[in-house]
Amino acid sequence: MKDKILGITKNTAQWVVVYTRSNFEKRIDKNLKEQGILSYCPLITCRNQWADRVKTVEKPFFSSYLFVKASLFDITKVRSSPGVINLITNNGKPVVITDQEIEQIKLITRNYSDAQVVSIGSLSIGDKVKINDGALFNVEGIVNKVMGTKILMIIEQLGCAVVVKANQVALSVAS
Incomplete structure (x- = not known):
């Protein structure tokens, strides 16, 4: 096996972006953590109002996206997890997110309850x-x-x- 496939090294874990089925982000996050894989599903708290009640819920900040810190060994487990569609790639290589970018996302979701992702x-x-x-x-x-x-x-x-x-x-x- 090569030491580096798709830009991910064999022994070094890097944050990658995983594309998921709709509404599967939290389930996949839990599943990967149970397998010992570091994953991060940024959540925001919002209030949903129905005709008969108002409920505070946590929902993913990025719809259908999840961040996983994975080595080459872990990528196979990630890809085969139920609900995972694929890794987000650019020119055939997984998009790598830095620790600083993950910290910025954590800061935004923790401090700005009204933040939204706007394309x-x-x-x-x-x-x-x-x-x-x-x-x-x-x-x-x-x-x-x-x-x-x-x-x-x-x-x-x-x-x-x-x-x-x-x-x-x-x-x-x-x-």
Whole structure:
């Protein structure tokens, strides 16, 4: 067996992104932990309202995604777990997430209960958004232009426009 397959080394565990069946994130996380594999399913607490009651529930921050710290040996177990569809890859190699990025996700999910994942592709000119992190925390603005992973926002209360790097701040649709 090679020491390195698909960019993952035989003995060194790295964080990879796993694509799961819909609504299987927490089950897979539990299953992998029971097998001794370090996994992380970021959860946020939200309130669901039905006609007869309101209930606080934990739901995955990233729908159909899970993070697993796995070595080459563990990848086979991960892929064969019920509910796992595949690893997220780029150019045929699993996407590797750094420990710092995992810590940032943990920080966001722990400190910002109203944080949401907003796909850049789903943002349109005129959408109202709120910055949930950084120097402009809690400032609302209107999307003026989407430029790859950057967003040009008009902030009326400050009378200015700013460019926000989407990978450095969490955005949520303002209500």
